[in-house]
Amino acid sequence: MKPALRFLSVILMSILLGCVSQSGSSQEVSEVVVRRPSNPEQFGAGARLYTHETFGGNGVVCAHCHNPLTDFMLRPEDVQRLRLTHPTHPLFNPLNSDEGDGVAYTRLVNHGLIAVDVQLPANVQIVGSPTARSTRLFRAVPTSLDSSLHALMWDGREGSDLAHQAGSAVAQHAAGRAPTAAEGQAMAAFQSHLFTSRSTAAYAANASQPPPLPEVRSGLPEDYAASLRRGRQFFVDKPISGSDPEHGGVCAACHSGPMRNRTNLFNPGDPPNLAFAGNGTSEVNANGLPARTYEIRLLQALVVPPGSPLPIPPGTVVAPAGAPIRVTAADPGALIVQDPTGQVAGANPCISPVPCILTAIGAMPQPSVFHRIPSLHGTGSRTGAFFHDNSAHSLDDVVAHYRDRFLPGVRANLHGAALTAQAQGNAPLAAFLLDMEAGMNISPQESVDIVRYMRYAFRVEYAVVP
Numbered sequence: 001m002k003p004a005l006r007f008l009s010v011i012l013m014s015i016l017l018g019c020v021s022q023s024g025s026s027q028e029v030s031e032v033v034v035r036r037p038s039n040p041e042q043f044g045a046g047a048r049l050y051t052h053e054t055f056g057g058n059g060v061v062c063a064h065c066h067n068p069l070t071d072f073m074l075r076p077e078d079v080q081r082l083r084l085t086h087p088t089h090p091l092f093n094p095l096n097s098d099e100g101d102g103v104a105y106t107r108l109v110n111h112g113l114i115a116v117d118v119q120l121p122a123n124v125q126i127v128g129s130p131t132a133r134s135t136r137l138f139r140a141v142p143t144s145l146d147s148s149l150h151a152l153m154w155d156g157r158e159g160s161d162l163a164h165q166a167g168s169a170v171a172q173h174a175a176g177r178a179p180t181a182a183e184g185q186a187m188a189a190f191q192s193h194l195f196t197s198r199s200t201a202a203y204a205a206n207a208s209q210p211p212p213l214p215e216v217r218s219g220l221p222e223d224y225a226a227s228l229r230r231g232r233q234f235f236v237d238k239p240i241s242g243s244d245p246e247h248g249g250v251c252a253a254c255h256s257g258p259m260r261n262r263t264n265l266f267n268p269g270d271p272p273n274l275a276f277a278g279n280g281t282s283e284v285n286a287n288g289l290p291a292r293t294y295e296i297r298l299l300q301a302l303v304v305p306p307g308s309p310l311p312i313p314p315g316t317v318v319a320p321a322g323a324p325i326r327v328t329a330a331d332p333g334a335l336i337v338q339d340p341t342g343q344v345a346g347a348n349p350c351i352s353p354v355p356c357i358l359t360a361i362g363a364m365p366q367p368s369v370f371h372r373i374p375s376l377h378g379t380g381s382r383t384g385a386f387f388h389d390n391s392a393h394s395l396d397d398v399v400a401h402y403r404d405r406f407l408p409g410v411r412a413n414l415h416g417a418a419l420t421a422q423a424q425g426n427a428p429l430a431a432f433l434l435d436m437e438a439g440m441n442i443s444p445q446e447s448v449d450i451v452r453y454m455r456y457a458f459r460v461e462y463a464v465v466p
């Protein structure tokens, strides 16, 4: 780290430690790269607001949830400790309780999840509660690191406006007065100087310098290097379709681009460069969160797009505008918010057309739930949990999710859809679906290799010096 950066980090950590140490968090300080601010006063004001300002609300500050000691996230084990050592800590306020009444805090205490009220666009209704205009979801705290480099929130609903998001955060979590424009900008400036690595900091400063997907460097013990190479190979090159063995990478199909948060050309179901995808977290619902059924009316006719992999002629209308699409989910993510891809001025359950088309023709029970694809930078050394519902506690859990739950689910869906297509006499569609089914698996050795490669590639230490 350059001296200027280290100096700033030390100041930052002492401001932040003063704030959080009484919360009983463990004292291992997570590594953070701070870019030298062009306006140090604004940066300092933002740091103070972020760590100390309650805005006259319930006593909660940003850093209570985005804890600087733990990658600016909230770990379930730290909430559990806090519940024992500081049962009256401001985090235990009714807003964060299971039912909003201050009685029970099981989702916060057991899983580190925060209640979030998401407004429903006009074309979305909750089945059974037709007058409800918002839905209460329980979500993990994402890190503030690298937050200037990707869409905000698990469903993308805040776009990339950090100052606006800070205002929403105060209203949602602190129940305080609205921050002034200058305060919002200061908090945005503070956060947009915090990075997981020097390579993401360099990328923020210069868009022509994207962080590389690391090759395995020489000089490592051979067994370890071989494992890393296999992990990298799986991530970027493993064929995902028998009919196209040249191209693939099961992980890179969704984790591509500079921030590893975009779909690529070889994604079998979704268009390339999409910032949203479904990885089955909500469908599996490992933490048993309450599910609701949402009815989303299509704002446009659902038409098979050009270049679709489905053997249905492009231009075919599979559902008219106004048709209801129903989704039952613990967290419907991007499907129920103002379309973050900007295609329609409302909720868009067909952010990815293929699963929607398969639903409309009766080959799938409902479209996949979509969330913002998270950046993978920093995940290699992260001490907090993973996924929007904190259901994975380590990278081993993450890979186990893909291996044992997501991919078998994908295979089962593809197989069921293939059988339906066969029964309907659509042999080309059936063949296409079976071909995809065959490529979707992770072996025990690959599980080990992927985790090693993630720890190697997406941690602070590897970062390239700008």
Ligand code: HEC
Residues within 6 Å of the ligand: 050, 060, 061, 062, 063, 064, 065, 066, 096, 114, 116, 139, 140, 141, 142, 143, 144, 147, 151, 152, 153, 154, 155, 162, 165, 166, 167, 169, 170, 173, 174, 187, 191
């Ligand atoms: C009570 C806990 C809590 C507090 C306090 C809190 N946040 Fe958050 N924050 C969250 C949760 C949960 C999300 C994700 C919500 C979602 O996706 O719907 C989030 C999301 C964010 C994000 C988006 C990050 C990303 O990658 O998507 C930013 C930035 C952020 N908060 C900044 C702030 C700021 C600034 C403050 C203080 C003004 C603040 N937060 C206070 C819990 C909290």
Ligand code: HEC
Residues within 6 Å of the ligand: 250, 251, 252, 253, 254, 255, 276, 277, 278, 279, 281, 282, 370, 371, 372, 373, 374, 375, 376, 379, 385, 386, 387, 388, 389, 398, 399, 402, 450, 454
């Ligand atoms: C179909 C698209 C898709 C594929 C394929 C995919 N991911 Fe993901 N990944 C996502 C989405 C979407 C999320 C966020 C899910 C959520 O929390 O609901 C995610 C989350 C993650 C996270 C957690 C990040 C965080 O901040 O919590 C990690 C780590 C991860 N994926 C690694 C992988 C690895 C390793 C592979 C390959 C074995 C992989 N992903 C394959 C879409 C995908």
